[in-house]
Amino acid sequence: MDDQVKYLLPESEIPEAWYNIQPDLPRPLDPVLHPGTGQPIGPADLAPLFPMAIIQQEVSQERWIAIPDEVRAIYRLWRPTPLFRARRLERALNTPARIFYKCEGASPAGSHKPNTAVAQAYYNREAGIRRLATETGAGQWGSALALACTFFGLECKVYMVKVSYQQKPYRRSLMETWGATVVASPSGDSAFGRRVLAADPDSPGSLGIAISEAVEDAAGRTDTNYSLGSVLNHVLLHQTVIGQEAKKQLALADAYPDVVIGCAGGGSNFAGIAFHFLADQLAGTQKELQVIAVEPAACPSLTKGVYAYDFGDTAGMTPLVKMHTLGHGFIPAGIHAGGLRYHGMAPLVSALYAQGVIEARAPLQTDCFAAAVTFARAEGVVPAPETSHAIKVAIDEAIACRESGQGKTILFNLSGHGNFDMQAYDDYLAGRLQDYAYPVEKVEEALRHLPPVGANA
Numbered sequence: 001m002d003d004q005v006k007y008l009l010p011e012s013e014i015p016e017a018w019y020n021i022q023p024d025l026p027r028p029l030d031p032v033l034h035p036g037t038g039q040p041i042g043p044a045d046l047a048p049l050f051p052m053a054i055i056q057q058e059v060s061q062e063r064w065i066a067i068p069d070e071v072r073a074i075y076r077l078w079r080p081t082p083l084f085r086a087r088r089l090e091r092a093l094n095t096p097a098r099i100f101y102k103c104e105g106a107s108p109a110g111s112h113k114p115n116t117a118v119a120q121a122y123y124n125r126e127a128g129i130r131r132l133a134t135e136t137g138a139g140q141w142g143s144a145l146a147l148a149c150t151f152f153g154l155e156c157k158v159y160m161v162k163v164s165y166q167q168k169p170y171r172r173s174l175m176e177t178w179g180a181t182v183v184a185s186p187s188g189d190s191a192f193g194r195r196v197l198a199a200d201p202d203s204p205g206s207l208g209i210a211i212s213e214a215v216e217d218a219a220g221r222t223d224t225n226y227s228l229g230s231v232l233n234h235v236l237l238h239q240t241v242i243g244q245e246a247k248k249q250l251a252l253a254d255a256y257p258d259v260v261i262g263c264a265g266g267g268s269n270f271a272g273i274a275f276h277f278l279a280d281q282l283a284g285t286q287k288e289l290q291v292i293a294v295e296p297a298a299c300p301s302l303t304k305g306v307y308a309y310d311f312g313d314t315a316g317m318t319p320l321v322k323m324h325t326l327g328h329g330f331i332p333a334g335i336h337a338g339g340l341r342y343h344g345m346a347p348l349v350s351a352l353y354a355q356g357v358i359e360a361r362a363p364l365q366t367d368c369f370a371a372a373v374t375f376a377r378a379e380g381v382v383p384a385p386e387t388s389h390a391i392k393v394a395i396d397e398a399i400a401c402r403e404s405g406q407g408k409t410i411l412f413n414l415s416g417h418g419n420f421d422m423q424a425y426d427d428y429l430a431g432r433l434q435d436y437a438y439p440v441e442k443v444e445e446a447l448r449h450l451p452p453v454g455a456n457a
């Protein structure tokens with residue numbers, strides 16, 4: 001069919017292994033350091049927070065890691081997700097480019113995040129853990145983990161960034177429907193949360209603060225582990241089912257991308273769509289590939305941050321990782337793409353950026369919403385505000401093709417739908433959305449407080 005729109009795979013084509021990019025990196029990752037001693041940490045340091053299977057995945061140099069049958073059985077509820085050719089968008093833009101998007105909004109939680117939530121809940125249950133504590137920004141990760149915990153009979157406690165808790169009450173209802181307990185962060189449920197509230201009772205919260213609260217919760221109870229929805233190597237690993245499926249689906253369309261685009265908060269859906277294609281490039285078996293991570297102008301960790309050792313949270317309780325960061329004390333403006341409001345970027349994505357393998361862009365939120373509306377009117381799906389960043393750059397690339405006459409193949413990840421984000425669309429359509437560009441002074445201030453370890457010192 002030459003006007004085919006959906007490229008579908010049978011359940012038998014759900015990947016059997018996750019792709020680990022670590023052995024294929026041009027240079028290995030820098031070690032993770034202990035927050036107290038500044039020395040490289042070992043598996044025992046992480047054991048209070050994570051099950052051993054996850055800790056091993058974090059440092060694994062195996063290229064392929066088998067997906068347990070129980071995890072694949074749950075993936076069947078929404079995987080393989082469809083790949084679409086955006087023919088109506090191509091026509092609306094009058095571009096010679098071919099635009100494809102992988103639809104991770106098809107999961108029950110509405111985003112890519114259950115791909116790792118299910119794996120993490122599985123390994124924790126296998127290790128005898130009864131309860132998971134986590135943070136959530138926009139509510140996407142909290143809902144994904146609530147869903148996964150319900151499948152595996154685990155309790156789930158979610159610290160939800162206060163501005164999202166207020167902006168997105170139905171995300172909270174969704175988590176509660178799946179059985180989770182949700183509090184607005186900063187909360188009174190942790191010592192750190194109480195400290196933040198004492199200093200600033202109106203704190204809008206941030207992912208960094210919520211992470212500190214969840215880590216404190218998990219570290220203080222033996223029946224509880226911590227679970228993170230992005231940034232760490234094992235999370236990016238679990239998301240590689242996206243790109244593996246997309247590659248097979250593009251082959252059905254007789255296509256291979258020239259440009260791969262993903263929005264990037266902590267970097268996990270970007271890694272999910274991009275890493276299996278980057279593998280071809282790193283192995284030299286495929287042509288040059290342009291891979292673009294898209295972050296918000298209000299929180300530009302790749303394009304405006306520094307590549308340095310920093311804490312993953314605000315309190316400084318997590319290990320130190322080498323990453324692109326705006327400083328762990330940086331609290332981004334309350335933009336609607338809550339899932340992109342994180343001060344750092346995954347070490348794997350940061351390393352690929354520092355090594356010149358990938359590019360990054362940082363558009364303004366009103367331009368992203370304009371792109372999202374163009375997309376929704378052409379393709380139907382209303383994208384999550386986070387996803388609109390990838391769409392903005394996909395449209396920019398397609399328009400560049402119209403101007404240059406090049407028929408490039410563009411692939412982007414539709415990381416989630418925006419059906420719970422109608423307040424954001426309401427604000428945009430009513431002209432109430434503000435743009436926040438790069439807040440130079442706030443970032444400079446936050447960067448003065450990087451921990452004095454390694455090359456930072």
Ligand SMILES: *Cc1c(COP(=O)(O)O)cnc(C)c1O
Nearest residue numbers: 140230265266267268269339416
């Ligand atoms: C959480 C989220 C993101 C950002 O997280 P990454 O780890 O960078 O992928 C992007 N899109 C959606 C829909 C999300 O829920």
